[in-house]
Amino acid sequence: MGSVARGRARVQGSDSLPASRGARGVRERPPITAPLPRPVVDTHCHLDVIDRHLGESPGPDEALALARDAGITRVVQVGCDVDSSAWAADFADAHDDVVAAVALHPNDVPRIVDRDGRAGLEAAYAAIEALAARPSVRAVGETGLDYYRTRDESAQLLQHESFRRHIDMAKRLDRTLVIHDRDAHADILRILDDEGAPARVVFHCFSGDADMARHCADR
Structure with missing residues (x-):
């Protein structure tokens, strides 16, 4: 599922996708999972970290698509300051399956x-x-x-x-x-x-x- 936790990207993808880089070095992407057996809501993600800080592929929209493929029916994009909160609200405005927290x-x-x-x-x-x-x-x-x-x-x-x-x-x-x-x-x-x-x-x-x-x- 597409989510970013506490400033580190954790977006599922194939082995061909670049790994996340953080303070602890390079980490391999996990494989894409089979769809979950039941609909799931991701109540806390920071997809803006990809867009605003990491500049990685897949980007926020692609990460959201991967989440949908895994059976995530809705995500809550969470802001931590004015800029990230504005990003969250705008991203939610643009996606029917995203809501924001600010x-x-x-x-x-x-x-x-x-x-x-x-x-x-x-x-x-x-x-x-x-x-x-x-x-x-x-x-x-x-x-x-x-x-x-x-x-x-x-x-x-x-x-x-x-x-x-x-x-x-x-x-x-x-x-x-x-x-x-x-x-x-x-x-x-x-x-x-x-x-x-x-x-x-x-x-x-x-x-x-x-x-x-x-x-x-x-x-």
Whole structure:
């Protein structure tokens, strides 16, 4: 299926296709799979990484075609900043079997403040909300907390604020909330309790244990 996870292309294709190149070197493409026995929705992909960063073949449209051939009936293209969120919305507009999720990724929020100040962050929130209102955008995310990569306390507090604002946005616009939780389980649950979770929530990424999964399911 065609998907890109956390900035590394993972698009199925033949052995003749070029391999992905990342920090760990060259990886071989897996073979094209037989169609899945039942329709499947890919709830989280980053096809823009191919188009905007890797410049590889197959491109986003070809990757989507490979996904269709494997039995993927719909994909959710996820944004992590204003540019990738706009790309996601535009790509969803152009493909009937694609919907978009838009947000400021928790690790990007402190970087925006460092680069553009609070005014830049407010402008980014406004841009994300405008994108989230588009019909092809069905989710707000990925948002949440990431203590694995962001360890500075002041930066984590910015993530808390951003998570709360994205929760509010999802509820006001009746969008699914896509949560990125990396080593921040207690604070994720606390903020969800404080703000009240939207009616529909997807956890990605989820690094919790079985107890946390049961806790989420019970809510």
